[in-house]
Structure formats: structure tokens, C-alpha cells
Amino acid sequence: MNDITNTPRKPPQTLPRASATFDEYTLSEIRRAAATGIYDIRGGGAKRKVPHFDDLLFLGASISRYPLEGYREKCSTEVVLGTRFARKPIELKIPVTIAGMSFGSLSANAKEALGRGASAMGTSTTTGDGGMTNEERGHSSKLVYQYLPSRYGMNPDDLRRADAIEVVVGQGAKPGGGGMLLGQKITERVASMRTLPAGIDQRSACRHPDWTGPDDLEIKIEELREITDWEKPIYVKVGAARPYYDTALAVKSGADVVVVDGMQGGTAATQEVFIENVGIPTLAAVRQAVKALQELGMHRKVQLIVSGGIRNGADVAKALALGADAVAIGTAALVALGDNDPHYAAEYEALGTRAGAYDDWHEGRDPAGITTQDPALMARLDPVAAGRRLANYLAVLTLEAQTIARACGKSHVHNLEPEDLVALTIEAAAMAQVPLAGTDWIPGKNGTF
């Protein structure tokens, strides 16, 4: 019989354990910061997990509600934006639009592809910092012209060529922040459109240079209306931070349309710490914006576009059910064009990343030819084929939203309502102001289960 107590052996050791606080990503960022002395700049939206539309579920019709027949009974999707003051409101066939993304950040081919895809589905695209290109205007049947703090490329001819004007106050990825397009993407053409030397970093201002508050904004909107003879709908876009107050003030300032962009909304290039830590989730913003509109008696009179992390038809339907009139997509549209495609896996790895995680869009080396100004890379993106992919994707978003709406008994996607929804988590229930699933409890609204 062996006497195990006399057998020399190493005492048991605990397994190596990574810190939940100092996880591998955090450690790598500390090392990177220590080596470079500069914060990380990247594109894309927040990558951390936050309460999202995934935390909501639809209640399909049973006995208390009567569903519509899929593939038989019509479920309309058209939306009219700018019915408050504009003489020429925008009529979209689907409630999904393309969010503002700049030429400079995106290649000309990418802008053309966005225009082709959106036009094929009867919806709009939006310019961005850098102004309007002929590629975009030429291929977008409906084009929203952004009036940005930087005013790069701003001119009255393009204002008049636009179908709507979006006064950008903020962006979901960086409410209160400006932008930084690094010099490597500033080609002669991009520089010329921005009236800056080629090759230098280009700062986009965080605030408009000639107005400082809602009273000024009201006068600014009046100026834009006067210049365009009150034809164009005027959107006001805010990054979601205080959506209740910002929406109310946008309405007070005369907006036809309010755009609320949640923290999952993307950007071309901003500090990682900003993207992940400033602003509130899209889910949390929608009901606050709708509440402001309802209290002012302006819901459906001033239209609401919601953006930030919209991925599928369920997200579209949930945003509409919570009170939005339309949604806008940015990152998802780029993926539909071909961004982060596994086809270029080897090249993404050569850049130190992988397909699906590439976000250094500001470096201008995008293998997919979308977020670059490199002619050779740009040429990889066929704007016709990419436009078709986007159109397909938009069609799927719409079909998915329709099929959910029909299941809830709705003949128009706008007839979706909060009562069609429940939440999986208390957090989502509180933010969306819908009941926790299986209960009639809406946190903060009633006290019963």
C-alpha cells in the first residue's frame, strides 16, 4: 500500500485567471497607449454590448389580435418625410434610409453604390462631411444634403440640388465630438472639396461656427428655408444623449424631421474611448424622442428617423413600433456593399485584424475598396454589383419588417405600436417602456406584476 503522504509532489496550483477588469483587450490598449502616447482612433460604432432591440420581442396575433396573411394581404411601407413645412416633402417607398457618410471617408465608388442601391428601392441616401459628389447626386434619386459644423464643400447650388437638408448637430458615435480624418486619406480631390491642403489631418468641428443654441438654430433653419424657397424638408440630426430635450428643441426650432442616432451609430474616425463611453443606446433614445413629440402634439407631424445599430427587419419593425417613422442604416449598408467581407480575409489579417473586426477606416487601406481613397483599392468595388447587394439587403429589411407587421395584424408598418412588444430584460423594459415579457410591468410606469 502506498503512503501518499510520503510521496513528494508539487502542491496543487490554481489556474491562470484573466482579470475581468483588465481583460486581454484592455491590457493591449494600455500597452498600445504606453507605446504611442495617443488614444486609439477608429471607425465604426460602439462594440460593447448594450441594451438593444434584441432585448425586445413581438407579440404575434392570436385571439386578441387578428393577423394578416403573409404573401397575400398588403402591408404598406411608404413614408413621407417633411410634411410640416416643406413644399416638396420626400416620399420614400420603404422606411429605411441610408445615413450620412462622407465622400472622403468613403470612396467615390462606394458613394455611387449607395446611390444605386437606395434608388433601386425608392429610398434616399445622405451626403456627409466633404460635400456632394456628382457620383452621389447622379445615382441617388433622393439625396439628403448634410449641413455640418465643418461646412466642408457647402454651397448653395448643392443645397438647391438636394431633396432635403439635414442640419447635423451630433452623431450617435460621438455626441458633442468633432471628427478627425487623418492625412493619409486626404487626396487632392478630397482636399480640394474641403479647401485644405492635401495630406494633412482634417478636423471636423464639433459645433456650428455661427450659431450657439436653439434660438440661433431656429434662425439658421429659417435662412436655409429662405435660400431654398421653403421647398426642402429640413432634418435636424442629434446624437442620442438627451433625446427628450434635443427632440423638443429641434421641433421648437422648426425641424420637419428629427433624426436621433444612438450610440451604436457609426463614425469614420473618432476616439475609441468616445465611441464606447459617450451617448446612450438607440433603444434608450427612441421612446424619449417619441415622448417629446407626443407631448408637443407633433408625433407623426414631425417625422422621426432612428439610427444606430439597425441590422435586420426586426430592428426596423421594433423602431417603428416604438414610434419612429423610418430608420437609417450606415454600418449595415457598408457591410452590404462588401465591407469586412471574408473574401479579403488574408488582407485583413495582414493589417493585423480580421474580416468582421476591421475598423481602422481612417487609415485608407480598406481591402474592400469602400473606406479608402486609394485608386487601386477603390477599383475593387464594382458600384453596380455593390449597389445591387445593397438593394437586396434593403429589400430583405423591408420584407422582414412587413412579415412581422402582418403577424401583428398591421396593414402598414407604421401601425406597429408599443403594445405589440414585450421586453426580455428589466433594463430593456424600462428603456422601451414596454412590459417585461409575461407580465404587465413596465418599470417606472406601474407597480404590478
Add this chain to the structure above:
Amino acid sequence: MSVLELDTPTGARVVDLSTSSVRELNAALHALKADTNATRWQVLNPRGRHALAAGIDAPVTVEIDGHAGYYCAGMNKLATVIVNGNAGVGVAENIMSGLVHVKGDASQSAGATGCGGLIIIDGNASARCGISMKGVDIVVKGSVGHMSAFMAQAGALVVLGDAGEALGDSLYEAKLFVRGSVASLGADCIEKGLRDEHRALLASKLEAAGILGEVDIGEFRRYGSGRTLYHFHVDNVSSY
């Protein structure tokens, strides 16, 4: 009185804003073609209204007899707009071409983001004159307030009087000439020498403003970008 009345002796079209609206004024101006014969316009009783003569795209002259509110002559193209009074915030905002002449003082952000053309201000301009200017030339016969030419990208700001604090902060390629004192320079704005080519440039701006010979060019000092902040670098962190 009708919206628009022809003043026979001067040949000007007269719009009286005591009986007409700003919308009617601007609609009439926007309807003008490049070859219009209605080249002279007079606006009576402006009473500080906003967006007067905004968005003109024709080679006409509009004379505003009184004070203008915000964004007078905004995004002007081709036209000459004269304000016989003071102008509010953002006069000639994003001007593309033509001339805007304020006979009195101008409020904040005069010529903001202006891309071309010329702005003459006979009096003083307040804070942020020429902010983010992108090619416009601005001649201020009086003084300008703080943060003037902030992030100015192109064009020239000529100040015959004094400049407030932080002149030319974060300046790009715009050229600044100040005859009087400068309270302080903003980040990356430095004084530069006044060489012959700069004297010639300054002379051309003064000539365009109709005051060449009235002031001694040698009294001006030139300011421009130090270009040290054109690329983000941690060693410059104290400047950000």
C-alpha cells in the same frame, strides 16, 4: 403698396418690408436670371429681420436701408448687397462670390465659412469674424473680436483696427493682416514677415475694398499658421 414697386427716378426695384415679407423679397430675388434687367434693388424698413437677401444667385445690387438681422446675404453668389446700417450674426455666411458691404457694425461670425467674394465692414466686427473662412476676403475697417479666423482655411482677413484674443486659433492657410494691436494669438497662429508678395496681396485687398492709399500698408503685421498642428502628435498635446 405692392410687394415690388419700381422707383422711376433711380430705376431700382423697391421692396418695403413694412408691407411685404422677407419671403416675398427673397422669392423675387431668387427668380432673377443672370441676364436680368432688374439689377438694382432697394429694401426699405428691414428692421433687423433675418435672412434678408439670402441665397441670391444673380449679378444684381441690393441696398438695404437700415439694420439687418441674422444671416443677411447668406450664401451670396454674384450679387452686391449693401447694408446701410448694422448687420446681425453671420452676415454673408458661406458667401460664394460677389460683395457684401456693411456700412455699420457687424455682429458675431461675420463671413463664417465664406468660400469666396468680398465682405467689407466699415465699423467693427464682433467675435469670431471669419470663423472657418474658406476663401472669402474680409476687410474690417474697425476692430474684430476674440477668436476671429478660428480654424480659418483660406482667404484673407484684413483688420484696420485691433484684434481680440486668440486671433487665428487653429489656423490653416488663411492669411491675416492686422494694423492695430492683437490681444493674443491662438494656438498655432504666428506672426510672419511682411514681404513684397504679401504687401502686394494686402494692397489688392485694400484696393478691392476701395481704400488703397488711405492706410499705410507698412503699418500692418501679417499672421499665419505655424503648421505645427497639421498632423496630430502627442508632443503637441498642450495645444489641443
